[in-house]
Amino acid sequence: MLSLTVNASSKYDITVTDTLIAFREKCVPYMRGRNVAVVTDSNVNALYGDALSEYLSDKNVLKMVIPAGEDSKNGENYFKILNALAENGFDREDSIVAFGGGVVGDLAGFAASTYMRGVTLIAVPTTILSMVDSSVGGKTAIDLPAGKNLCGTFYQPKAVYINTAFIDTLPRREFMCGAGEILKYALLSDTVKAEDLKAGVNEKLIVKCLEIKRDIVEKDEKERGERALLNLGHTVGHALEKLYGYKVSHGECVVKGLAFSVFASEKLYGLDKKTVSDMERTVNLLGHDVSAGFSAEEIAKLIVSDKKRYGENVNFIALKGVGEPRVEKISLSALYELLDDYERKNNTL
Numbered sequence: 001m002l003s004l005t006v007n008a009s010s011k012y013d014i015t016v017t018d019t020l021i022a023f024r025e026k027c028v029p030y031m032r033g034r035n036v037a038v039v040t041d042s043n044v045n046a047l048y049g050d051a052l053s054e055y056l057s058d059k060n061v062l063k064m065v066i067p068a069g070e071d072s073k074n075g076e077n078y079f080k081i082l083n084a085l086a087e088n089g090f091d092r093e094d095s096i097v098a099f100g101g102g103v104v105g106d107l108a109g110f111a112a113s114t115y116m117r118g119v120t121l122i123a124v125p126t127t128i129l130s131m132v133d134s135s136v137g138g139k140t141a142i143d144l145p146a147g148k149n150l151c152g153t154f155y156q157p158k159a160v161y162i163n164t165a166f167i168d169t170l171p172r173r174e175f176m177c178g179a180g181e182i183l184k185y186a187l188l189s190d191t192v193k194a195e196d197l198k199a200g201v202n203e204k205l206i207v208k209c210l211e212i213k214r215d216i217v218e219k220d221e222k223e224r225g226e227r228a229l230l231n232l233g234h235t236v237g238h239a240l241e242k243l244y245g246y247k248v249s250h251g252e253c254v255v256k257g258l259a260f261s262v263f264a265s266e267k268l269y270g271l272d273k274k275t276v277s278d279m280e281r282t283v284n285l286l287g288h289d290v291s292a293g294f295s296a297e298e299i300a301k302l303i304v305s306d307k308k309r310y311g312e313n314v315n316f317i318a319l320k321g322v323g324e325p326r327v328e329k330i331s332l333s334a335l336y337e338l339l340d341d342y343e344r345k346n347n348t349l
């Protein structure tokens with residue numbers, strides 16, 4: 001069993017293990033009230049619906065199951081959760097357990113942060129993406145018809161419990177999605193090696209990823225500066241997600257974005273050839289497809305309409321080397337040119 005402490009606006013521990021018993025030791029003590037709401041989705045419920053129940057037997061458990069998928073991260077489900085809590089007499093001492101991937105984590109986290117101005121949140125992430133990304137940083141959200149994550153809060157859980165056994169049942173697509181985010185960490189810091197992924201995702205690798213995110217978030221919890229580094233690969237990645245109509249997973253789009261960032265960093269900073277070829281090798285080994293699939297024009301247009309733009313410039317995260325990410329303000333025309341070069345390179349491969 002491994003653990004790490006996050007010192008954000010409030011302090012909490014993340015336990016990374018492969019046994020269920022640790023849930024009782026590390027999470028149950030934070031549940032002070034009699035009532036516990038377990039929010040989960042249909043897939044996780046079918047696989048692990050009863051997994052936590054033996055440790056919650058002396059509580060009144062209210063289980064809420066949302067349909068699996070991003071579409072569930074909406075206002076309707078948010079109010080359903082709040083109303084169910086109120087109707088079942090939940091008060092400020094009671095707790096919410098977010099038991100699922102990032103969708104459940106964001107939705108249940110948002111509910112926990114707002115019900116009675118905040119109740120205890122325990123996070124039990126079950127996808128690689130939610131383990132290595134959502135468990136640190138305290139972001140909660142729901143989507144609005146106008147866009148993803150437009151409504152949310154910063155709210156820290158009281159404890160996070162990660163059980164690597166949950167990874168075994170992840171469909172290949174979700175595994176690849178999480179792997180994409182791990183590749184990002186392998187570029188942000190030299191403590192994570194892309195090759196580690198070949199042996200699968202184990203406790204040690206998860207902790208190493210979380211340490212990188214924690215160290216960045218602790219310096220900049222509300223995303224005013226340093227935290228932007230975590231957007232490596234995401235400027236282009238997010239644009240592609242939209243262009244693919246969210247049919248290609250977030251992590252796959254991030255990998256495409258990372259491949260472009262590496263290419264652009266070579267042009268901007270002369271990033272060394274070895275980093276470029278190592279990245280290409282790992283991506284190939286994992287079977288990710290790095291071609292953008294859309295023209296430079298289509299991608300640039302979407303980036304312009306993205307909220308992270310600043311006037312004529314775009315905040316772009318580039319690499320001087322592995323572990324040396326930098327926030328670069330580059331002009332839209334420079335970005336367009338890089339995208340165009342990248343497209344041409346991919347077409348001639």
Ligand SMILES: NC(=O)c1ccc[n+]([C@@H]2O[C@H](COP(=O)([O-])OP(=O)(O)OC[C@H]3O[C@@H](n4cnc5c(N)ncnc54)[C@H](O)[C@@H]3O)[C@@H](O)[C@H]2O)c1
Pocket residue numbers: 041042043044047068069070073100101102103104106126127128129130133134135136137138139140149166167168169170171174177
């Ligand atoms: N709060 C944050 O910091 C943060 C960070 C990154 C992403 N996110 C959000 O997270 C969401 C994406 O998260 P996600 O990729 O985990 O998606 P998800 O929650 O939709 O889970 C992906 C799929 O895997 C299934 N699943 C979950 N655990 C499983 C398991 N152990 N075995 C088998 N199937 C399982 C789910 O039912 C779902 O079908 C997005 O909404 C994104 O905005 C939030």
Ligand SMILES: [Zn+2]
Pocket residue numbers: 133181234250254
């Ligand atoms: Zn991401």
